[in-house]
Amino acid sequence: MSKEIHKLNPNNWVKLHADYLYNFAIGRINEHDLAKDLVQDTFFAGLKAMDNFQGLASERTWLVAILKRKIIDHYRKINSNKGKAEVKMNFYADGEREGEWIEERVPSNWNNEIEKQIENEELNVALEKCINNLPEKYAMVFRMKTIQQLETEDICKELEITSSNLWVIIHRARTQLRKCMEDNWFKN
């Protein structure tokens, strides 16, 4: 069997791949304009890099690889300064009480009809809102792990982070999400 050599045809890129790439991006970065820009950037970068295309991968796989680079760049950007300032602490970071709950973040009792509440169709609106309230970096990793259900290893590779890094992020995302759901949904 001879290997197929793939060719690039930028004239069809938008028609063939824009939706796919957009869906890939929006699953990670839940922001329409940003996802759209990343797709557009991917096409531009693809044009520039056309000479490097060897035809071993399909056009789409090749474009996705470029998009992944764009997503990492974005992740690094939000990871640098901005993201850090927004973190709400749940535990004392140092001192005698290091690692203990900060009083106002301690889980409080939720009302009784939890099971019924889980079934409520409007719950997803509250969840979505709370996830979007997370600092961007946390929301992104949380989405990939929890909603897209990607493997830990794959996320680490994709974002070039370590697994302990990932779990710290998931931990912070979930403690913050818990608090948000408590305030907006489960509290008596």
Add this chain to the structure above:
Amino acid sequence: MKLTCDQATTICDKSQYKEATFWEILKLNIHLFVCKKCGMYSKQNVIITKCIQKHKNALNKPTTCLCEKEKEQMETELKTKI
């Protein structure tokens, strides 16, 4: 053996994805035995996981997509560079 609440809840979060190790779970359970706050967290964490599972389809569906006009614009901009 002793965990802080921060560490205990980290393990608790990990276990929501079935990725906590045997030792971690053991240490977590010892901690939960004495710590009511983390006990509450642990219980509620399971509820949050259930909520997400239950509403995963709605959460996973992008609320937005590229409309035809946006794609046209993309196409035009791309063509100026080809």
